[in-house]
Amino acid sequence: MFISALPERRQVGSANIELLVKGEGRPLLFLHAGHGFDADDPLIELLSKHNKVYAASHPGFGGSDLPPGVTAVDDLAYIYLDLLEDLDLHDVTLVGISFGAWLALEIATKGTGRIGRLVLIDAVGLKFSDRETRDIADIYGTTVEELPLLFFKDVEKGLAALGQLDFKSMDESSVLRFARNRESLVLFGWSPTLYNPKLCLRLHRVKQPVLLVWGADDKVVSVDYGRKLAAALSDARIEVVKDAGHYGYLEQPQAFGEHITRFLAQ
Amino acid sequence: MKLWHFSEQSMHPAWEKIQGPTKVVVDNTLCDPQIVHELYNRYLDEWVIADKLGYNIFVNEHHASANCLSASCLLTLAILARQTKNARLLTLGVPVANRPDPYRVAEELAMIDVISGGRLEIGLIKASPFELAMSNQSPARIMDRYWEAQEFIVKALTHKGPPFSWEGEFFQYRNVNVWPRPLQQPAPPMWITASGPGTGRKVAELGYVCATFFNGAGTKPLFDAYKETYRATHGRPATPDRFAYLAIVVCGRDDKEVETRIQKVKSYLEVQPRTPRGWINPPGYESVELNARALKSGNTGRVNFGLPPNPTRQDMADGGILFAGTPDQLYEQITSFSDKVGGFGHLLMLAQAGYLSHEETVDTLTLFSQEVAPRLREYSARREQAVFETA
Numbered sequence: 201m202f203i204s205a206l207p208e209r210r211q212v213g214s215a216n217i218e219l220l221v222k223g224e225g226r227p228l229l230f231l232h233a234g235h236g237f238d239a240d241d242p243l244i245e246l247l248s249k250h251n252k253v254y255a256a257s258h259p260g261f262g263g264s265d266l267p268p269g270v271t272a273v274d275d276l277a278y279i280y281l282d283l284l285e286d287l288d289l290h291d292v293t294l295v296g297i298s299f300g301a302w303l304a305l306e307i308a309t310k311g312t313g314r315i316g317r318l319v320l321i322d323a324v325g326l327k328f329s330d331r332e333t334r335d336i337a338d339i340y341g342t343t344v345e346e347l348p349l350l351f352f353k354d355v356e357k358g359l360a361a362l363g364q365l366d367f368k369s370m371d372e373s374s375v376l377r378f379a380r381n382r383e384s385l386v387l388f389g390w391s392p393t394l395y396n397p398k399l400c401l402r403l404h405r406v407k408q409p410v411l412l413v414w415g416a417d418d419k420v421v422s423v424d425y426g427r428k429l430a431a432a433l434s435d436a437r438i439e440v441v442k443d444a445g446h447y448g449y450l451e452q453p454q455a456f457g458e459h460i461t462r463f464l465a466q
Numbered sequence: 467m468k469l470w471h472f473s474e475q476s477m478h479p480a481w482e483k484i485q486g487p488t489k490v491v492v493d494n495t496l497c498d499p500q501i502v503h504e505l506y507n508r509y510l511d512e513w514v515i516a517d518k519l520g521y522n523i524f525v526n527e528h529h530a531s532a533n534c535l536s537a538s539c540l541l542t543l544a545i546l547a548r549q550t551k552n553a554r555l556l557t558l559g560v561p562v563a564n565r566p567d568p569y570r571v572a573e574e575l576a577m578i579d580v581i582s583g584g585r586l587e588i589g590l591i592k593a594s595p596f597e598l599a600m601s602n603q604s605p606a607r608i609m610d611r612y613w614e615a616q617e618f619i620v621k622a623l624t625h626k627g628p629p630f631s632w633e634g635e636f637f638q639y640r641n642v643n644v645w646p647r648p649l650q651q652p653a654p655p656m657w658i659t660a661s662g663p664g665t666g667r668k669v670a671e672l673g674y675v676c677a678t679f680f681n682g683a684g685t686k687p688l689f690d691a692y693k694e695t696y697r698a699t700h701g702r703p704a705t706p707d708r709f710a711y712l713a714i715v716v717c718g719r720d721d722k723e724v725e726t727r728i729q730k731v732k733s734y735l736e737v738q739p740r741t742p743r744g745w746i747n748p749p750g751y752e753s754v755e756l757n758a759r760a761l762k763s764g765n766t767g768r769v770n771f772g773l774p775p776n777p778t779r780q781d782m783a784d785g786g787i788l789f790a791g792t793p794d795q796l797y798e799q800i801t802s803f804s805d806k807v808g809g810f811g812h813l814l815m816l817a818q819a820g821y822l823s824h825e826e827t828v829d830t831l832t833l834f835s836q837e838v839a840p841r842l843r844e845y846s847a848r849r850e851q852a853v854f855e856t857a
Contacts, residue, residue, distance in 0.1 A: 271607075341599060341744040344761065367761040379757040382749035387606035390750075 202236035202381055203363055203374040205263045206256070213282045217264035220255045223248025226316075226464075227289040229280070230255035231300030231307075233447060234339075234385035235351075235362070236262050236377060242361075243449050246457030247295065250464070256283065258303070260384035262377050273325075273388050273396060277306035284314045291316035293464060297449060298322050298420070299385060302394065309402040318410045319460050320429070322418050322446050324394040326403075328428045336394045337420045340386060353417040353445040361450035403432055410436035411463040413456050415448030467804075467811055467846035469839055470524040470556060471516035471831060472712065473818040474534040474738075475509045475542075477502065481532060481737050488740040489531040490596050502535055508824050509535075510545060515828055516817075517550035519835040524556040524814055529600045533738050540574045547582035555582055558657055558677060558814075559589030562615035563608045564601035569639055571615075572622035576648045584649035589657035589677065590616050596745035605750030611636045624653050657710070663691030670695035670704065677710035677814065682772045682785040685711065685807040693808070703853050706811030706846060711804070715815040716790035716822075717830045717838065727826055728779070728790050734819035735771060735787070793837030800838075801845050809849045813842070 206218035220239050228251035230237075230244055236257060237244070247253050258276050260266035270276070280303070284292060292315050296304030302325025308315050329335050342350060344365060352358025359365060367375050410433050414426040423440055430436040439459045441452050449456040480496040481488070513523050525542045528534035536542050539557045546555060555578065560571050571590075579586035592612040598605050614636045621630070622644050629643035648654055657675040660666045661684055669676045670692040678685055689709055696704035716731055718724035749757065770777075771787045782788040783799040786807070791799060804810055817834075818827040 340748060341742065343743045343746075346744060368764060370762070372758065372762065375758045375762050376754060379749070379754045379761060383606055383754055383757070386604060386748065386750040390604040390606060391602050 201238045201240050201361065201363060202262065202377050203370065204238045204240070205373070205377075206239060209263075210256075210283075210286075212256075212279055212286060214267040215259045215265055215270065215279050217256045217259060217279075217283075218262055220244070220253070222253045222255070223251055225251040226291060226293065227251070227287075228253045228293040228295060229284070229289070231280075231294060231296035231303050232258070232261070233298035233300050234381065234389070235347075235447070236381040238262070242453035243295075243297075243457060246453060247460065250461065251293065254283075254287065254289070256280075258300075258384070260387060261381050266384065266387075271387060273303060273306050276303055276388065277310050280307050281311045284311075290314055293317050293319065295319040295460065296321065296323065298324055298446060299389060299394065301325065302396070302399075305399060305403070305406065306396065308408065309399065309405045312405060312407065315408055317408045317464070318406065319463065320410060320412045321449055321456065322415055322421060323412065323426070323429060324389075324421055325396060326399050326429060326432070327392065327395045327397065328425065328432075334393075335421065335425050338393055339420060340390065340393070344382075350419055351445055351447045352451055353415065353443050353448065354451055357451045358445065358447065361447075400432065404434065407434055409463075409466075411460065412436060412438040413449075413459045414438060414440050415444030415446060415451075416440050416442050417444060418446045418448065420446040467813055467842040468554075468707070469521050469835075469842070470554075470710075470812060470814045471513060471521040472524040472526070472814050472816050473509050473512060473827075474526065474528070474734075474816070475505065475536045476734070476737075476819070477505065477532045477535050478733070478737075478821055479505075481733065484532055484737075484740075486740065487742045488533055488737050489528070490599050490742050490745055492530065492532055494530075496532070505535060509818070510542075510549070512818060512824065512827055512831070513546055513553075514549050516831055517546075517553040519831055520552075520839065521815075521831065521835065522554040522556065523550065524558055526558060527561070528594065529597045533734075540571075540578060543578050543586070544574075544581070547578045547585070550582075550585075553585065554587050555585045556587040556657065557589055558659060559591035561593040561597065561601075562590045562619065563612040564593035564597060564603050565615065566603070568615040568618045568637055569622060569642060569644075572619045572644050575619070575654070576623060576644050576646055579648040579650055579654050580646050584654075586648065586650065586654040587657060587675075588619075588654050589659065589675075590619060591659050595747055595751040596741050598748060598751070599745055605748040608751060620653065620656070623648055660688055660692075663687050666691040667695040670708075671699050673700060673708075675708055675710055675812065677712065677812070679712040679814075680771055680787050681711070682787065685786060689808045689810070703856070705853055706809045706849050709808075709810035710812035710814055711786065711807070711810045712814035712816065713786055713803075714788040714790075714819050715796070715813075715817055715830070715834065716788065717796055717834045718790075718792060719833065720792065724790055724792065724795075727822060727830065728788070730821040730823075730826070731788070731790075731819045733821060734816075735773075737820075739771075793833065796834070796838050797841050797845075800842065804845075804849075809853075811846055811850070
């Protein structure tokens with residue numbers, strides 16, 4: 201969801217960001233998808249049972265400031281590296297969803313020392329096919345009404361997870377958060393559309409164990425894309441969740457949560 | 467009042483074959499190059515005739531569109547720079563937030579000004595939201611990119627002396643050196659399009675001509691904001707020549723002729739807005755606050771040109787969309803709309819639209835130039851005088 205402000209604020213470098221810290225255990229940095237999140241996120245709820253979850257709105261998303269000059273996923277990655285250093289976290293698990301999974305890879309390729317393992321859920325961020333074949337659906341030429349069709353297997357379930365996208369009955373601040381998230385996803389992902397051509401050259405720097413969890417019915421990036429990404433990483437495996445779309449973690453949070461919990465217990 | 471003949475150079479022969487959107491995704495096999503060859507030349511002929519009739523010329527561009535075959539307003543103007551003699555040549559405009567290379571835009575503008583003997587008027591616009599699909603430029607921070615391109619082009623056109631460098635956020639050049647400089651010094655007149663008071667104030671600070679398209683009830687608040695800021699910035703009132711308004715204009719000798727022409731032109735109002743819905747307002751193109759307000763109200767944009775369903779002729783004239791009538795009726799419609807919005811010194815006339823034939827277009831232009839134009843000039847002179855007197 202994207203409805204409510206997060207409980208804490210924190211200055212990280214030039215960025216004043218909003219932050220949620222939840223649970224006890226090993227540190228886990230949750231990197232949200234392009235539509236944002238809030239404290240009611242069902243996956244955070246599950247993960248916080250065994251981990252200390254740190255989850256911020258990326259600069260430009262939710263209630264986090266967008267400092268001047270922050271215009272690329274690179275910039276976001278460096279801000280998160282600052283956050284890991286400021287909090288002095290070690291052996292951190294990165295859990296990223298969609299755009300957040302791309303960000304997880306950018307962070308891990310730039311500074312690997314504090315990161316123990318990665319979980320990538322329906323990730324974007326890389327290009328595998330030839331120049332005339334899209335790997336990642338163009339999510340930008342769509343209306344708000346069309347988004348659930350693109351992002352979910354079961355549109356009803358998906359809409360329920362997004363407050364029915366019923367803006368008329370939402371608080372103004374929630375609608376602003378939604379509109380802001382949409383704009384920032386454009387800022388960071390417009391072209392090349394949701395990938396960084398340089399990332400494949402840097403992927404070898406990710407030596408940690410990686411779990412990919414993928415919605416079987418993802419219409420934005422197919423399971424086949426997930427398999428290619430797993431193959432491109434040195435120590436990765438993929439789990440596929442039935443009846444789940446691109447934001448399938450909202451449709452089947454339990455199934456996604458269980459895969460992650462098993463992986464982290466290893 | 468200065469009169470400008472405008473045509474979107476539409477591919478109307480394809481319209482009846484198009485289901486759904488008329489742009490962005492429309493199949494290009496519906497665009498027969500042989501027919502387009504004839505149409506391009508027809509529309510250019512109409513501008514040449516307009517020049518002889520005493521009109522000025524206004525061109526635009528769109529992309530992947532059955533409504534507008536002009537993929538480059540500066541190519542159209544380059545031809546007209548040679549083929550016309552007297553008309554002012556207005557591009558409104560070059561979509562600079564779509565263009566990766568504003569230096570090239572500056573060079574082309576300067577060439578046109580020099581070839582035409584100093585008749586160029588420059589309008590730089592951001593970009594139609596749906597055309598970001600083709601240009602691939604980002605809707606996010608589009609206004610920041612627009613203003614940098616705009617400021618760069620003005621500097622490139624006005625700079626004299628050794629080359630300068632530009633290391634901006636969006637554009638970087640090591641050696642800016644426009645050859646030739648424009649003939650008009652220090653620069654050709656500048657125009658900007660606006661629809662709301664926020665942009666209007668910015669245009670007023672610059673002192674550029676503020677043009678607005680089919681803006682209806684939005685026009686008065688825009689012009690008022692411009693006037694207020696103009697006076698505060700420049701210490702004098704804004705004269706009517708700072709304001710331009712675009713509408714469709716249909717002229718005929720009698721009611722029957724007018725009605726026939728309206729029927730041919732009206733298809734424009736139905737065909738022109740048919741945009742793929744996802745491209746009407748890509749996130750980033752409008753401000754977050756405006757988008758949030760639109761989501762909250764469920765109002766995702768002005769539909770039907772802000773007109774009621776099945777608008778009457780009077781509705782369309784009052785709404786500033788289509789002025790249609792005999793010369794007497796047109797004079798009345800245009801001046802009463804101008805009075806209502808606070809007066810404009812430029813009427814941008816979409817005199818060819820829809821299925822209006824070449825003969826009918828030329829006849830409209832001819833009749834209007836003989837019967838309406840002289841009276842509008844007198845009206846304008848009176849309004850201008852009034853501005854100075856009240857000042």
